[in-house]
Amino acid sequence: MLNHDLLITNATLLANPADCRLQKDAYLAVTDGAIVELGKMADLPVLPGADRIIDAGGNLVMPGLVNCHCHGAMTLFRGLADDLPLMTWLTEHIFPAEARLVDAEMVYWCSKLAAAEMLMGGTTTVADAYFYEDAAAQAFCESGLRAVAAQGIIDFPAPGVPDPSKNITAAADFLSSWQGKSPLLTPALFCHSPYTCGLDTLQRAKELAREAGSLFFIHLAETREETAQLKEQHGCTPVALLHGLGLLDENTVCVHCVWLEEGDIALLRETGAKVATCPESNMKLGSGIAPLAELLDAGIPVGLGTDGCASNNDLDLFQEMGNCARLHKVAAHAPTRLPAATLLGMATEMGARVLGLAGETGRLAVGLRADCIIIDTRQPHLTPFHNPETLVYAGRGSDVATVLIDGRVVMQDRRLLSFNIEETMNEVRRLARRVKAGGVKG
Amino acid sequence: MLNHDLLITNATLLANPADCRLQKDAYLAVTDGAIVELGKMADLPVLPGADRIIDAGGNLVMPGLVNCHCHGAMTLFRGLADDLPLMTWLTEHIFPAEARLVDAEMVYWCSKLAAAEMLMGGTTTVADAYFYEDAAAQAFCESGLRAVAAQGIIDFPAPGVPDPSKNITAAADFLSSWQGKSPLLTPALFCHSPYTCGLDTLQRAKELAREAGSLFFIHLAETREETAQLKEQHGCTPVALLHGLGLLDENTVCVHCVWLEEGDIALLRETGAKVATCPESNMKLGSGIAPLAELLDAGIPVGLGTDGCASNNDLDLFQEMGNCARLHKVAAHAPTRLPAATLLGMATEMGARVLGLAGETGRLAVGLRADCIIIDTRQPHLTPFHNPETLVYAGRGSDVATVLIDGRVVMQDRRLLSFNIEETMNEVRRLARRVKAGGVKG
Numbered sequence: 047m048l049n050h051d052l053l054i055t056n057a058t059l060l061a062n063p064a065d066c067r068l069q070k071d072a073y074l075a076v077t078d079g080a081i082v083e084l085g086k087m088a089d090l091p092v093l094p095g096a097d098r099i100i101d102a103g104g105n106l107v108m109p110g111l112v113n114c115h116c117h118g119a120m121t122l123f124r125g126l127a128d129d130l131p132l133m134t135w136l137t138e139h140i141f142p143a144e145a146r147l148v149d150a151e152m153v154y155w156c157s158k159l160a161a162a163e164m165l166m167g168g169t170t171t172v173a174d175a176y177f178y179e180d181a182a183a184q185a186f187c188e189s190g191l192r193a194v195a196a197q198g199i200i201d202f203p204a205p206g207v208p209d210p211s212k213n214i215t216a217a218a219d220f221l222s223s224w225q226g227k228s229p230l231l232t233p234a235l236f237c238h239s240p241y242t243c244g245l246d247t248l249q250r251a252k253e254l255a256r257e258a259g260s261l262f263f264i265h266l267a268e269t270r271e272e273t274a275q276l277k278e279q280h281g282c283t284p285v286a287l288l289h290g291l292g293l294l295d296e297n298t299v300c301v302h303c304v305w306l307e308e309g310d311i312a313l314l315r316e317t318g319a320k321v322a323t324c325p326e327s328n329m330k331l332g333s334g335i336a337p338l339a340e341l342l343d344a345g346i347p348v349g350l351g352t353d354g355c356a357s358n359n360d361l362d363l364f365q366e367m368g369n370c371a372r373l374h375k376v377a378a379h380a381p382t383r384l385p386a387a388t389l390l391g392m393a394t395e396m397g398a399r400v401l402g403l404a405g406e407t408g409r410l411a412v413g414l415r416a417d418c419i420i421i422d423t424r425q426p427h428l429t430p431f432h433n434p435e436t437l438v439y440a441g442r443g444s445d446v447a448t449v450l451i452d453g454r455v456v457m458q459d460r461r462l463l464s465f466n467i468e469e470t471m472n473e474v475r476r477l478a479r480r481v482k483a484g485g486v487k488g
Numbered sequence: 489m490l491n492h493d494l495l496i497t498n499a500t501l502l503a504n505p506a507d508c509r510l511q512k513d514a515y516l517a518v519t520d521g522a523i524v525e526l527g528k529m530a531d532l533p534v535l536p537g538a539d540r541i542i543d544a545g546g547n548l549v550m551p552g553l554v555n556c557h558c559h560g561a562m563t564l565f566r567g568l569a570d571d572l573p574l575m576t577w578l579t580e581h582i583f584p585a586e587a588r589l590v591d592a593e594m595v596y597w598c599s600k601l602a603a604a605e606m607l608m609g610g611t612t613t614v615a616d617a618y619f620y621e622d623a624a625a626q627a628f629c630e631s632g633l634r635a636v637a638a639q640g641i642i643d644f645p646a647p648g649v650p651d652p653s654k655n656i657t658a659a660a661d662f663l664s665s666w667q668g669k670s671p672l673l674t675p676a677l678f679c680h681s682p683y684t685c686g687l688d689t690l691q692r693a694k695e696l697a698r699e700a701g702s703l704f705f706i707h708l709a710e711t712r713e714e715t716a717q718l719k720e721q722h723g724c725t726p727v728a729l730l731h732g733l734g735l736l737d738e739n740t741v742c743v744h745c746v747w748l749e750e751g752d753i754a755l756l757r758e759t760g761a762k763v764a765t766c767p768e769s770n771m772k773l774g775s776g777i778a779p780l781a782e783l784l785d786a787g788i789p790v791g792l793g794t795d796g797c798a799s800n801n802d803l804d805l806f807q808e809m810g811n812c813a814r815l816h817k818v819a820a821h822a823p824t825r826l827p828a829a830t831l832l833g834m835a836t837e838m839g840a841r842v843l844g845l846a847g848e849t850g851r852l853a854v855g856l857r858a859d860c861i862i863i864d865t866r867q868p869h870l871t872p873f874h875n876p877e878t879l880v881y882a883g884r885g886s887d888v889a890t891v892l893i894d895g896r897v898v899m900q901d902r903r904l905l906s907f908n909i910e911e912t913m914n915e916v917r918r919l920a921r922r923v924k925a926g927g928v929k930g
Contacts, residue, residue: 121871125878129813129827163868270821329814330881332823359881360869369811371571372771373818379712381774385571426605427802427885429563429913430920436567439772439801443869444886471871478872 051453052076053096054420056087057107061410064391066434074107076416079453084412100448100455102420106434109410110170110417110449111363112397114322115263115301115351118160118174118182119153122477124355132269132331140356143481148205153178154185155473161189162467163361166460167443170417170451171398171407173299173322173351175236175263177205179220187228190456190464192417194401195224196236196263199251201243214250221258230452232403234261240284241272245291252293261297261402263322264288267310268302269333285310294319299400301351303341304334311337315344320400325370327353335377338370339384349400350392362443367393371438386435420448493895494518495538496862498529499549503852506833508876516549518858521895526854542890542897544862548876551852552612552859552891553805554839556764557705557743557793560602560616560624561595564919566797574711574773582798585923590647592623597915599624603631604909605803608902609885612859612893613840613849615741615764615793617678617705619647621662629670632898632906634859636843637666638678638705641693643685656692663700672894674845676703682726683714687733694735703739703844705764706730709752710744711775727752736761741842743793745783746776753779757786762842767812769795777819780812781826791842792834804885809835813880828877862890 053076059069061084073090075083127139153176164172171192174182179197186193197220198204199213207216217235224233235255237243243251248264255262267273267284276284285306288294296318303314303321314321323336341348350370352361367389374384398408407417423431427440449457456464495518501511503526515532517525569581595618606614613634616624621639628635639662640646641655649658659677666675677697679685685693690706697704709715709726718726727748730736738760745756745763756763765778783790792812794803809831816826840850849859865873869882891899898906 124872124882125874128877128881129824131822131824135823159868159871166868326814329818330823332817332821332825334821335818355882359878362869362884365807365884369814372768372811373815375774376771376777376815379774379776380573381577381772382571382573383774424913426601426608426909426913427804429601430566430917430923432567432920432923435570436801439570440566440797442804442807442884442886444884467868471866471868475872478874481872481874 049095049097050075050077050082051096052098052100054100054102054107055090056104057102058104059084059410060106060108060434063108063394063434064387064396066387066390068434074410074418076450076453079415081410081412081414081416084410100420105447106421106423107410107418108421109394109408110419110451111168111393112349112401112408113164113169113172113352113361113363114299114349114397114400115324115353116160116172116174116361117176117354118157118172119148119176120156120354120356121159121163122147122152122156122474122481124359126356126481128359144205147477147480148177150178150181150206152477154181155470155477157182158185158189158465158470159474160355160361161186161191162462162470165189165191165449165456165464166446166462167362167364168419168421168446168449169361169363170419170449171401171403173263173401177207180223183224183231183233187231188465190230190451190454192230192407192451194232194234194261196234196261197221198236198238199243199247200238201247213247214254217251218254221254221260225258232261234263236263239265239272240276240287248288248293249291255297261299262293263299263301266300266303267305268328270305273305283307283310285313289313289317296320297402302328302333302336304328304336306337311340311344311346314341314346319346321346321348322351322400323348323370324351324353325373326366327357329369329373331357335373338374339378342388347396347399348392349397363393364437364441364443364445367438368441386438389438390434416450416453418450419446421445422447491537491539492517492519492524493538494540494542496542496544496549497532498546499544500546501526501852502548502550502876505550505836505876506829506838508829508832510876516852516860518892518895521857523852523854523856523858526852542862547889548863548865549852549860550863551836551850552861552893553610553835554791554843554850555606555611555614555794555803555805556741556791556839556842557766557795558602558614558616558803559618559796560599560614561590561618562598562796562798563601563605564589564594564598564916564923566801568798568923570801586647589919589922590619592620592648594919595620596623596627597912597919600627600631600907600912601916602797602803603628603633604904604912607631607633607891607898607906608888608904609804609806610861610863610888610891611803611805612861612891613843613845615705615843619649622665625666625673625675629673630907632672632893632896634672634849634893636674636676636703638676638703639663640678640680641685641689642680643689655689656696659693660696663696663702667700676705678705681707681714682718682729690735691733697739703741704735705741705743708742708745709747710770712747715747725749725752727755731755731759738762739844744770744775744778746770746778748779753782753786753788756783756788763788763790764793764842765790765812766793766795767815768808769799771811771815773799777815780816781820784830789838789841790834791839805835806879806883806885806887809880810883828880831880832876858892858895860892861888863887864889
């Protein structure tokens, strides 16, 4: 009899969330961080060998969620300046606060807080993008979260890279220092946008990403104004601009894609580019509604992202699923638009595909890494639990009781085990007092 | 020295949420169910006299939330039939399930489950509307929730009222049996809509409500189709139809009001009618977006409602606040639209005004009843806590630790004290098995 490292028993399995099929009375066995068996309790040996057994007690066990776009360190700016016009918010609050407060220490602690929030909300994989990404990567590694960490590139003086002419070198250093360093951490690049990076920078960054075999993230067509400005400047849509520069391929993740025009979706499909959509952020900033159904109909993999806490203001992918579905239903006046199963797929397997991690995470299947969450469905707001759609429309991060990543139990019964969350919250509160002392609103 | 029944110490007070002002190091004293003192900890006697002291430990204390429209018993149908066309959903799933399953027992247990969900999510007052409302009122009274319970009236055979010609009599019986029975329970009437009730029924129901001094609720202009149909039938908008029938006054609450036309808002304002908006339900059913900013600009009191669990699918007013704000921002392409303070006001003081309860609840002020909640702001997703706006954009029902209603502690540290929630969930699960046995989806 094989001695497993860990066994989850009495599970109601939602192995592949996109199919919304529940398998009752099931077990899942983990060895060396991988899922090695899935089956019916009835087929389990009377005395299964395992170093550790977690009895799910009939609760729902599903793959951990995948957050395809986040600026973790921006937890510091959560609620700092809500309800303002976009440009006032950016230029009078967020940019000055970033210029004054972002350093390696801030990114470390605030990314660690983001990691805690995500882990405690059932997110097991995040694609993060910020500056001082070195410190973010360190925080994610210590938290036990699976992460794609992308170093920011922008043609302005930036936190950690005061001289923009060094932004590609800094990014190259980041890639080389993190490649192969941790099995849970994948380094990548994040060009802020085609309106804050010159064409030369965009091309050099993508070239670097290609050489390193890394993902390339970019904010694209988020607001109407920025899209109109780029069209006027370059005579084509932002998507066409990137395509003309040779930036679109299967390792490029275009974030937002709200203001797409005819032809853009075809370009994304033909090049194999991926999309990350951030509906709550797009709603709160009044940016617009991405043509999500059209992107999905075209077969383009679209992942869900929370964006940063300055514009969301939390990192809860359960609520992001529900709101994404509700938003597109009301926009199309069609309750059939974006059914719950689509959202469950986007937040798991399709998200993993967007990040090139479908061979590791996003489903519960033999051979994949053991990234899974146990949801306490025995609460008033999830009762009765007729079917998994309820996770999308009534679930929230706080329903997650237990989280495994790569076979490691990082949260059990809502106790975070991988690091000291009180210390992290205290450090962030200390930094938050500096935000207030700077005189910005709050 | 006065001996208070209860003292909340070390509170960060948000006494009037609409002003978003926090008062640190405060206390609140309760006697005979009323707030009798609010002040600074420094002004508190060294040995305050109180039978019970709750140390808020610096956490946020605010008035409980007011849910202005709910069909509590529909918790049984949570997630029963999501993502379907409106008419398929109604006629093939909800109506048949209601016809088969709604009885006094179902309404009692499922309303009690709704009460648990609301209490545990910080809602201290609900306006409920359903059939067998007698059983719902009983459940609310036992739960400790403050409730306006409205008996349903519809010109079709209905649960508990198989003969539609008896619907007004049944409603009159309900009113007389509950008036003055419990200080927390206010009976009222709910005409389902002008497309399911004849004009004579509408007028007789309103007449009954007037005689009894009761609130009159009605679904109004929820979908484009229903609104167009009424216009064709009567030659005027639904609002104008009600106005012509003499149904609009300060004791009428119009629910939804999505499809308003020019002139409708003026009629609502002139008559003093109130509005309840249910954004998550309107989103999920693809109904549309109410002209909320215009209604508020006209000075019409608008409360927030969750609607029932078949179309939301939860009863969490914190998420309803955030989603209402986000929806209207994206619809108007304006992040300044519906700031957080407006939502906090709608969910508390303005909601109380809509229900005619502003003299009892909705703010923390001396003389009002002690309906208040303590929010645990020391969690990752609420850290840092720069300001109360964070409650709207990152808060959720599960952040509520402790709930007082009318001075009674109904939940403390997330333990529901007023009734046995496990028993209630078990009873609803038993009923849910009958839903499935009936062969409807799920």
